Amino acid sequence: MGLEEKFWRVNADIKERGFAQVQYDVSRADLVHAAEAFIHFLGAHESLKRTLSLPRAVEGDVDLGYIRRTKDENRYEPKEFFHYAPVIDTLAKDIDDFRVRNFLKHARFVYTHAQGLLEELLDCVSARQPGLKEKFIQDGESKSYLRFLCYPEGEGMAAKGHYDKGAFTLALAESSPGLHIEDTPANNCENCAIIMPGITSTEVAPGLRWDKSWHYAVYDGKPYRQGVGRWAIVFFSNDLNQRLIPPEETHTRVPRKDF
Ligand SMILES: [Fe+2]
Numbered sequence: 001m002g003l004e005e006k007f008w009r010v011n012a013d014i015k016e017r018g019f020a021q022v023q024y025d026v027s028r029a030d031l032v033h034a035a036e037a038f039i040h041f042l043g044a045h046e047s048l049k050r051t052l053s054l055p056r057a058v059e060g061d062v063d064l065g066y067i068r069r070t071k072d073e074n075r076y077e078p079k080e081f082f083h084y085a086p087v088i089d090t091l092a093k094d095i096d097d098f099r100v101r102n103f104l105k106h107a108r109f110v111y112t113h114a115q116g117l118l119e120e121l122l123d124c125v126s127a128r129q130p131g132l133k134e135k136f137i138q139d140g141e142s143k144s145y146l147r148f149l150c151y152p153e154g155e156g157m158a159a160k161g162h163y164d165k166g167a168f169t170l171a172l173a174e175s176s177p178g179l180h181i182e183d184t185p186a187n188n189c190e191n192c193a194i195i196m197p198g199i200t201s202t203e204v205a206p207g208l209r210w211d212k213s214w215h216y217a218v219y220d221g222k223p224y225r226q227g228v229g230r231w232a233i234v235f236f237s238n239d240l241n242q243r244l245i246p247p248e249e250t251h252t253r254v255p256r257k258d259f
Contacts, residue, residue: 007124011208014197018182018213018256022121024172024193026113031173034106035231038148041103042080052082052100054091060244062236064088064145078154084111084146111146114170114235117193118144121168129207135239136167143238151229158230159217161253164198165245166238167205171196174232175224178217182256186215193235199249202257204239209259 006022013020042049054064064083084107092104122133136142151158158178171179171194177187179194186194197210223229 003120003124007121010121010124010195011210014195014210014213015259017184018211018215019184019186019194019196021189021192022117022170022195024113024117024170024191026110026172026191028173028188028190030106031110031233034103034110035148035173035175035233037099037103037106038082039150039228039231041082041099042150044097044099048095048097048100051095052088052092054087060242061143062145062238065091079149079151081147081149082107084108084148085142085144086111107146107148110172110233111144111235114146114172114193115142115144117170118168118235118237121195125205125208129205132205135204135241136237138240141240143240143242145236145238147232147234147236149232149234151231153223153227153229158219159215160251161214161216162250163212163214164196164236165200165250166198166236166242167200168237169196169198170194170235170237172233172235174217175228175230176220176222178219178230179215179232180218181213181215183214198236199245200239200242203243209257211257211259214253 010020010022049066052065056063062083064085065088066082068080070078089104092100122136126132173188177185179186181196188194196213199212201210201212219230224231
């Protein structure tokens with residue numbers, strides 16, 4: 001399928017149901033290997049994991065690297081996650097630990113292919129909105145990042161309803177189907193990612209008229225394995241001037257715009 005045809009199909013699906021499936025050149029098996037490498041990394045000592053935490057430098061940015069949320073921190077369910085971007089490789093260059101090196105190798109692979117898919121989509125859209133790609137990538141700089149997410153076994157393993165803060169999200173894999181977008185189950189198929197617009201989509205790419213998609217994850221109650229409830233891998237593409245978005249904006253559902 002050519003780029004043009006691909007764009008029109010994605011465009012129609014997003015307008016109709018809030019998401020589209022797009023071809024993604026990483027197999028389910030490779031994504032599961034990456035998730036396993038992440039879970040293995042989580043078994044490392046907390047102090048080692050913390051050396052890979054990179055707090056945001058500017059408001060509106062995200063914290064990169066390793067992050068743990070406990071249940072008592074306002075609205076969050078307990079979970080551990082990791083935001084991978086290439087800068088993490090620089091941070092880890094002197095760490096000689098197999099779990100770290102192996103996880104980052106997998107993360108780099110998944111990120112590189114997701115960034116490639118994003119650029120392909122931006123090329124399609126840039127034909128209609130010149131300059132759009134430069135809002136996301138300039139001189140090799142990008143604010144896209146890959147999230148590995150792991151919920152421990154137990155209560156509260158599902159994600160509550162919300163909008164994503166960035167422009168576009170690529171849901172790449174989850175341990176078992178649970179993602180619902182605009183109340184429709186959104187399942188990954190082999191070699192495909194799910195793309196949905198986030199809050200800044202209509203600000204960054206107004207010509208697309210892709211309204212933000214409300215989504216949540218439900219849980220079937222079966223843990224992935226002992227101690228590990230659920231995992232997911234998601235790629236977020238923020239533009240280089242991502243604005244600060246308050247939690248009320250991400251967690252309050254509003255009627256979809258009828259453009
Ligand atoms: Fe989300």
